[in-house]
Amino acid sequence: MMHSRTIGVLGGGQLGRMIALAGIPLGFRFRFLDPSPEAPAGDVGDLIVGSFDDIGALEKFASGVDVVTYEFENVPVMAVECLASRLAVRPEATSLAGTQDRFVEKSTFDALGVPTTRYAAVHSRPEFDAAIERIGMPCVVKTRRNGYDGKGQGVIRSMADVDRVWNELGGRELLVEEFIRFDREVSIIGVRGADGACAFYPLAENVHERGILRCSRIPAAGADAPMQQHAERHARALMEKFGHIGVFTIEFFVKDARLVANEMAPRVHNSGHWTIEGAVTSQFENHVRAIAGLPLGSCEAISASAMVNIVGEWPGDAAIAEMLAMPGVHVHNYAKSPRAGRKIGHVTLVGCGEREMVRVLELCPHV
Amino acid sequence: MMHSRTIGVLGGGQLGRMIALAGIPLGFRFRFLDPSPEAPAGDVGDLIVGSFDDIGALEKFASGVDVVTYEFENVPVMAVECLASRLAVRPEATSLAGTQDRFVEKSTFDALGVPTTRYAAVHSRPEFDAAIERIGMPCVVKTRRNGYDGKGQGVIRSMADVDRVWNELGGRELLVEEFIRFDREVSIIGVRGADGACAFYPLAENVHERGILRCSRIPAAGADAPMQQHAERHARALMEKFGHIGVFTIEFFVKDARLVANEMAPRVHNSGHWTIEGAVTSQFENHVRAIAGLPLGSCEAISASAMVNIVGEWPGDAAIAEMLAMPGVHVHNYAKSPRAGRKIGHVTLVGCGEREMVRVLELCPHV
Numbered sequence: 001m002m003h004s005r006t007i008g009v010l011g012g013g014q015l016g017r018m019i020a021l022a023g024i025p026l027g028f029r030f031r032f033l034d035p036s037p038e039a040p041a042g043d044v045g046d047l048i049v050g051s052f053d054d055i056g057a058l059e060k061f062a063s064g065v066d067v068v069t070y071e072f073e074n075v076p077v078m079a080v081e082c083l084a085s086r087l088a089v090r091p092e093a094t095s096l097a098g099t100q101d102r103f104v105e106k107s108t109f110d111a112l113g114v115p116t117t118r119y120a121a122v123h124s125r126p127e128f129d130a131a132i133e134r135i136g137m138p139c140v141v142k143t144r145r146n147g148y149d150g151k152g153q154g155v156i157r158s159m160a161d162v163d164r165v166w167n168e169l170g171g172r173e174l175l176v177e178e179f180i181r182f183d184r185e186v187s188i189i190g191v192r193g194a195d196g197a198c199a200f201y202p203l204a205e206n207v208h209e210r211g212i213l214r215c216s217r218i219p220a221a222g223a224d225a226p227m228q229q230h231a232e233r234h235a236r237a238l239m240e241k242f243g244h245i246g247v248f249t250i251e252f253f254v255k256d257a258r259l260v261a262n263e264m265a266p267r268v269h270n271s272g273h274w275t276i277e278g279a280v281t282s283q284f285e286n287h288v289r290a291i292a293g294l295p296l297g298s299c300e301a302i303s304a305s306a307m308v309n310i311v312g313e314w315p316g317d318a319a320i321a322e323m324l325a326m327p328g329v330h331v332h333n334y335a336k337s338p339r340a341g342r343k344i345g346h347v348t349l350v351g352c353g354e355r356e357m358v359r360v361l362e363l364c365p366h367v
Numbered sequence: 368m369m370h371s372r373t374i375g376v377l378g379g380g381q382l383g384r385m386i387a388l389a390g391i392p393l394g395f396r397f398r399f400l401d402p403s404p405e406a407p408a409g410d411v412g413d414l415i416v417g418s419f420d421d422i423g424a425l426e427k428f429a430s431g432v433d434v435v436t437y438e439f440e441n442v443p444v445m446a447v448e449c450l451a452s453r454l455a456v457r458p459e460a461t462s463l464a465g466t467q468d469r470f471v472e473k474s475t476f477d478a479l480g481v482p483t484t485r486y487a488a489v490h491s492r493p494e495f496d497a498a499i500e501r502i503g504m505p506c507v508v509k510t511r512r513n514g515y516d517g518k519g520q521g522v523i524r525s526m527a528d529v530d531r532v533w534n535e536l537g538g539r540e541l542l543v544e545e546f547i548r549f550d551r552e553v554s555i556i557g558v559r560g561a562d563g564a565c566a567f568y569p570l571a572e573n574v575h576e577r578g579i580l581r582c583s584r585i586p587a588a589g590a591d592a593p594m595q596q597h598a599e600r601h602a603r604a605l606m607e608k609f610g611h612i613g614v615f616t617i618e619f620f621v622k623d624a625r626l627v628a629n630e631m632a633p634r635v636h637n638s639g640h641w642t643i644e645g646a647v648t649s650q651f652e653n654h655v656r657a658i659a660g661l662p663l664g665s666c667e668a669i670s671a672s673a674m675v676n677i678v679g680e681w682p683g684d685a686a687i688a689e690m691l692a693m694p695g696v697h698v699h700n701y702a703k704s705p706r707a708g709r710k711i712g713h714v715t716l717v718g719c720g721e722r723e724m725v726r727v728l729e730l731c732p733h734v
Contacts, residue, residue, distance in 0.1 A: 017391075021388060021391060021392065024384075024388060024410055024411060025385075025388065025643075025697070025698075025699045025700065026698060026699075026700055027698075027700025027701075027702050027712075029410055029702070043391055043396055043411075043412075044391060044410075044411060045410075276392075280694060280695055280717070280718075281697075285697075289691065294687070294688060294691050295688050295691045295692035297691065297694070297696075297697075298694035298695065300694070302669055302670075303669075320661070321661060321662050324656065324661050324662045324664065325662035327647060327664070327665035327667070328647055328665065329664075330392070330648075330652075330664075331392075331393060332392045332393075333392065333393055333394025334394075335394055335396070345394075350647070351647075
């Protein structure tokens with residue numbers, strides 16, 4: 001077992017904040033590197049303000065840290081490699097390299113037999129037109145890098161959309177993907193320990209609105225044991241391929257009761273926030289356990305659970321009070337300034353009924 | 368509802384640390400006042416290092432804080448009154464004044480009809496001898512103030528002990544109490560909101576060793592519904608008497624299936640640490656909700672639970688790994704330097720069997 005005392009996290013957003021809230025009880029201290037002095041993880045550890053590609057900031061961040069992890073995947077691979085020359089980085093750069101580029105991601109799905117949508121990489125307008133022709137409409141166009149929460153994406157439903165999307169996204173490396181008319185979206189969150197042991201949370205069902213996760217529910221409708229096993233097999237194959245240590249997420253479309261991989265993330269995930277109160281061990285605690293070389297905790301759900309994001313603006317005091325008065329409801333405030341499209345908190349419902357869920361959805365802004 | 372953003376906590380020990388870990392997700396920031404620069408709450412908020420009777424330190428602590436609370440009851444009442452002249456202190460000084468002095472505490476139990484042991488206040492050696500004569504042997508001698516974890520206590524079993532205990536404790540204000548040969552010890556943890564609403568956790572059964580809590584279990588053996596109701600009635604009466612806002616604890620002896628109050632604490636309590644993972648809402652979150660004027664959360668236990676303290680020295684890496692590998696086990700490390708008799712962490716078992724409990728007791732030092 002490793003004797004890490006201070007965990008360094010690249011990124012100081014809400015995911016870093018929740019990793020620290022789970023890791024502090026285990027006796028760890030935290031340090032974050034983030035470009036913003038207002039990064040919400042600053043409440044729970046040292047915050048080094050600096051860019052991820054600033055060697056001086058990386059030096060300062062690394063000094064006195066025992067193990068490094070990251071809370072989002074758009075950290076430069078070279079920054080992680082620099083750090084890895086000096087100390088343990090978990091997950092390693094291979095996990096980042098395999099998930100930062102959507103084309104590499106798709107190719108990896110293919111290589112491991114994980115079903116995914118048809119796709120084509122595009123470097124020029126002629127390739128763009130040819131890819132649309134081959135894949136057919138509707139199709140989705142995405143930047144290969146740095147997309148998140150629906151940013152850097154466009155949908156082509158008819159020839160009328162082609163120029164608009166090209167004007168918006170062209171010039172960058174793009175991926176054209178088949179548009180799936182899915183029945184629902186689900187995600188699997190797995191974790192792999194330093195000893196190679198793996199554990200998996202039950203599939204969550206996710207609903208997105210305007211590209212941003214609106215809510216997740218556990219158990220996912222229609223997620224039977226074979227579907228859970230398929231998802232776990234895919235997640236295990238990917239984690240083993242990358243030699244991944246820590247939490248790992250795959251988002252799937254479900255179409256005719258079959259899983260089609262959409263994307264993966266080498267980190268804790270929004271669709272796993274329900275685990276803080278709803279699982280025996282949260283995804284955040286399990287991430288810390290994994291990177292610290294400790295045994296993984298049980299991923300079992302203690303009850304049916306749900307999570308509703310708070311996006312863009314904070315609910316009024318009366319709304320917060322109404323939600324907190326419901327047994328099994330917990331409110332998480334990331335202490336971020338509200339801004340349209342920004343995730344600023346979430347609400348968990350553990351063991352609640354449909355009526356509570358409907359009401360929490362009414363009370364949580366998503367703007 | 369109050370719009371507190373920063374909560375000030377008098378005391379920066381593990382209780383303050385766990386209050387902050389529960390309050391940060393609700394969007395609060397924390398500041399602590401503690402005489403030690405190594406206070407474990409320093410990991411989760413600003414730590415002002417200073418004495419509780421240092422007006423300068425109190426000034427610095429109070430500036431920019433929205434509401435003040437305390438994590439232990441031996442804060443000078445005058446410090447709390449000073450702070451209360453400027454901002455909300457919850458619980459108020461009345462709760463402190465009623466629990467700091469064991470004689471006042473006993474008299475309050477009597478006044479409210481809460482059964483307690485026979486007792487006598489003692490100011491001199493003649494009074495001491497008379498009290499022992501009246502109460503009979505064995506009896507317990509305690510300092511009226513500043514006792515905790517068995518410190519400031521002595522037991523008189525025969526005349527041979529009288530001089531020794533007097534030499535040790537005499538000169539201070541003392542209380543001589545009947546020694547109860549109890550069947551078991553239990554505690555009730557209640558919480559009273561700013562609106563007067565009360566909620567209660569199930570009775571915990573507590574085992575002490577050398578005056579320090581060894582473990583707590585839920586449900587407590589023999590704690591039937593009438594016993595729970597009695598305990599709740601006593602806790603409610605005391606909280607209402609003090610106008611208490613926040614968490615409140617009473618420790619009882621159980622003798623022939625009847626409750627006999629031993630002591631009370633106007634704060635979160637070691638015997639409630641199981642609530643972090645074992646209850647729908649933890650005692651720490653409920654304390655924060657109460658002092659912030661938010662609705663209380665459900666106190667229901669999600670499963671049978673237990674808590675084992677780690678006292679004096681930290682278990683070895685192999686012991687920690689063995690415990691973390693048991694499903695439902697969580698380890699809490701307070702990041703304190705080990706010292707004999709010092710609580711430095713605890714382990715929670717949720718939904719575990721007797722075998723796990725026995726093993727965790729073996730693995731957790733209590734020295």
